[in-house]
Amino acid sequence: xxxxxxKIKYFSLILICMLIIIFLSFRYITTIKSxxxxxxxxxxxxxxEFKKNSLKEIVNKTVQEIxxxxxxxxxxxxxxxxxxxxxxxxLNFDNITLVTSKILKVNPEMNIFIWxxxxxxxxxxxxxxxxxxxxLTENDFLTYINTYKLNRYKLINDSKIIAFCISDKSxxxxxxxxxxxxxRKIDLNNNSYIWINKILNYEGGDNYAIRLxxxxxxxxxxxxxxxxxPDIKNNLPxxxxxxxxxxxxxxxxxxxxxxKNCTCISHKxxxxxxxxxxxxxxxxxxxxxxxxxxxxxxxxxxKKDMILQISITILVGILCFITSGxxxxxxxxxxxxxxxxxxxxxxxxxxxxxNILERKYDKTNEIIHDMKNHMSSIKALAELDNISKVVEYIxxxxxxxxxxxxxxxxxxxxxxxxxxxxxYLIKKHNINFKYEVQPxxxxxxxxKDICTIIGNLLDNSIESCINSKNKDIFLKIHCFNExxxxxxxxxxxxxxPIIINNKLATIKEGIDHHGYGIKNIEKSLKKYFGTMIWDxxxxxxxxxxxxxxxxxxxQKDFSIF
Numbered sequence: 001x002x003x004x005x006x007k008i009k010y011f012s013l014i015l016i017c018m019l020i021i022i023f024l025s026f027r028y029i030t031t032i033k034s035x036x037x038x039x040x041x042x043x044x045x046x047x048x049e050f051k052k053n054s055l056k057e058i059v060n061k062t063v064q065e066i067x068x069x070x071x072x073x074x075x076x077x078x079x080x081x082x083x084x085x086x087x088x089x090x091l092n093f094d095n096i097t098l099v100t101s102k103i104l105k106v107n108p109e110m111n112i113f114i115w116x117x118x119x120x121x122x123x124x125x126x127x128x129x130x131x132x133x134x135x136l137t138e139n140d141f142l143t144y145i146n147t148y149k150l151n152r153y154k155l156i157n158d159s160k161i162i163a164f165c166i167s168d169k170s171x172x173x174x175x176x177x178x179x180x181x182x183x184r185k186i187d188l189n190n191n192s193y194i195w196i197n198k199i200l201n202y203e204g205g206d207n208y209a210i211r212l213x214x215x216x217x218x219x220x221x222x223x224x225x226x227x228x229x230p231d232i233k234n235n236l237p238x239x240x241x242x243x244x245x246x247x248x249x250x251x252x253x254x255x256x257x258x259x260k261n262c263t264c265i266s267h268k269x270x271x272x273x274x275x276x277x278x279x280x281x282x283x284x285x286x287x288x289x290x291x292x293x294x295x296x297x298x299x300x301x302x303k304k305d306m307i308l309q310i311s312i313t314i315l316v317g318i319l320c321f322i323t324s325g326x327x328x329x330x331x332x333x334x335x336x337x338x339x340x341x342x343x344x345x346x347x348x349x350x351x352x353x354x355n356i357l358e359r360k361y362d363k364t365n366e367i368i369h370d371m372k373n374h375m376s377s378i379k380a381l382a383e384l385d386n387i388s389k390v391v392e393y394i395x396x397x398x399x400x401x402x403x404x405x406x407x408x409x410x411x412x413x414x415x416x417x418x419x420x421x422x423x424y425l426i427k428k429h430n431i432n433f434k435y436e437v438q439p440x441x442x443x444x445x446x447x448k449d450i451c452t453i454i455g456n457l458l459d460n461s462i463e464s465c466i467n468s469k470n471k472d473i474f475l476k477i478h479c480f481n482e483x484x485x486x487x488x489x490x491x492x493x494x495x496x497p498i499i500i501n502n503k504l505a506t507i508k509e510g511i512d513h514h515g516y517g518i519k520n521i522e523k524s525l526k527k528y529f530g531t532m533i534w535d536x537x538x539x540x541x542x543x544x545x546x547x548x549x550x551x552x553x554x555q556k557d558f559s560i561f
Contacts, residue, residue: 014324018317025313029306040295048269051286052252055271058284062183062194063275070175074150077166080107081152084164096124109170111148115141115161123160176278180213191260192286197225199279204242212280216260231256232265245274245281259287410437414450415477422458431462431471438478440485444552449524453487456517457545461491464543468492472542485549493543496536504534525549 086099100112104126114124115138122132122141135141138161145151145163149171153163183194196213204227211223227239237255244251250273257268270285410416415437426433442450458475465471470492477487497504504518518532525532530549537544 014321017324018321021313021317021320025310025317028313029310032306032309040298043298044291044295047291048288051269051288051291052271055252055269055284055286056273058188058192058194059271059273059282062179062282062284063273065182066175066179066275069178070171073171073174073178077109077150077171080110081150081164081166084152086156086162100124100126103164109166109174111165111167113141113145113163113165115163116159117161118159172278183213184215184218186215188284190286190290192284193260194282194284197281197283199242199245199274199281202242202246204239208242209238209281216258237270241270241272241281241283245272249274254288257285410435410477412437412440412442414442414447415454418451418454418458422455422462425462426473429462429466429471431465431473433473433475435475436478437475440477440479442485445528445549449527452520452524453547456521457487457489457547460517460545461489461543464491464493468494468541470541479551480548483551485551487547487549488544490542490544492541493536494541496538497534497543521547 084103096114103112104110110126112124112126113122115121115135116123117138120137122135125132135144141161141163142153145153145165148165149168150166151163152165153161155161180196183196186194188194193215194213195211195215197209198212199209201208206226206228207224208227209225211217211221211225214221225238227236227242229238230236233256235255237253237257240253240255241251244253250271252269252271254267254269256265258264259266267288268285269288270283272281272283274280275282410419419435423433425431458473461473465473472490472492474490475488477485480486522532524530525547528549530547532545532547534543534545536542
C-alpha cells in the first residue's frame, strides 16, 4: 500500500517535472527570441548610428573644404594683386586697353579701374555694368574701390590712380565651381556619393530648389525640385529634408532612391546640412540594403538554431523521462532497504537503551539485596561502639547509591543514552551539570542526527568547562508554541570565542578540533531547516548556544514516548 502511494506520488512528480520542463522550455524559447530581437535592434541601431556618424563626417568635411578653399583663393588673390607691376610710361590713353587686357586675360576675375585727376573722371573700367555717372570725384572713386573684398591701387605719374579689384562675388563663384567639380569626382564606398541642392524658396512647393550637383543623376543637374515629389513608398523626402533643415539646419532621413550605376531602387539613409552662405543643402547618403541583408541572414540563422534547440530540448525531455523511470524503480528498492536499515537502527538503539536501564536495575537490586547484610554489619559495629567504622561503612554505601543517582531520565531514549555516556566525564572533571528537558517528540529527527547535535554540544561545553575557572553546564530542551524544538546549552567559558566570517573558529592551540564540532551540528540542522545562534557573556564568562528546529505539521504531538 505504501509502495503504491509512493509510485503515485513519484509519477505525479515526474508529470509535474515534465510540465515544468515544457513551461521552462517555452519561456526559454520566448526569452531567447526576445533577446534575439533586442540584439537585432541593437545591431541595427549601432550600424545606423555608425552610418550616421560617417555621413555626418563626410558632409562636415565638405563644408570645411569650402571654407578652406575660400581662404586659399583669397590668399592666392592677394598674392596676385601684390605681384602686379605696370610700367608707368606705357600707361597712356592710347595703350591703356592693351595693357589691361593682358592682365585680365591672366586674371579674368579681376576688375581694373583708372581715375584721371587732371580730367577728374573715370577714364577706364573693365566692369561694363558699372554706372560711371555715380563716380564724380576722387573720393567717390576710392569709396567705390573699397567696396571690393580685395583691392590694390596706386598713383601713377601724379595724375592717375589705377586700381585692381577682386569682388567677393567672383571669389565665391570660383569657390563654388571648384567644390562642385571636386564633388563630382569623389567616389565613396558602397555606391555612396555627395550631392548639392540649392534652396530657392524656403516655403517649399514646386521649384523650391535646384539640383546643382548629383553624381548619380548627372543628366538632371540644373533641374528644379519639388517638395511634392514622392518615392516608391509615397514618402516625401524633399519635404522631410526641407522641414529638418528649417528646424535644425541639418537632418537625417530615410527614403527609397535609385542606386548609382544601376536602375534598382533601394532603401537609403541620408544626411543633409545647410550651408547658409550659398543656400546649399550639402548631402551624403548610404544604402541600407547591406544592413537588411545582414538582418535577414541572422534571422535565418536564428530560426535554424531555434529548431536545433527545440529538437535538443525534446530529446532531453524524453531522456529525462526514461531516466526518471529507471531512477524511480531504483529508489523504490532503496526505500525498502532504507526502511529496513532504519528499523534495525531503531531496534539497536532501543536495545542499547534498555540494556543500560537493565544494568542499572540489576545494580539497584544488588544493593537492595545486600542492604540487610549492611544493616546487620552497621548494628554490630554500633554495639561495639566503633563509631568511625560505622561512618566509613555508611559513606561506602552512599557512594554505591550515588552511582545510581547518575541515571538521567529525560523520557527520550537516545538523549538518555547520550547523557549517561557523558555523565562520567562531567563527574570526573567536577562539572556542575543541570538539565531541564520537557516532554517532546523527536521522531522527525534521525537518531544519528540527535547524537551529532546533542553529543557535539555537550563535548564542546565539557571541553570549555575543563579550561575554565567556573565549571557549570546547563542543558535545556523544550517545545516553543508547539511549532519549534529549542535546545539550549549554557556553559562556563573564560576565553572569548573567535568569530571569522560570521563562523565560530577554534580557540584551541591545535587544529584537529577546529570549530568545536559546530560544522557537524550545522550540517545536521540543515536537514531539518533548523537554525543556530550563539552568544558570549564577557561579564559572567558564559557561552550559550541555542538551536531552533521547526516541527513538521504532522509531528505536532508532544506526548511523552
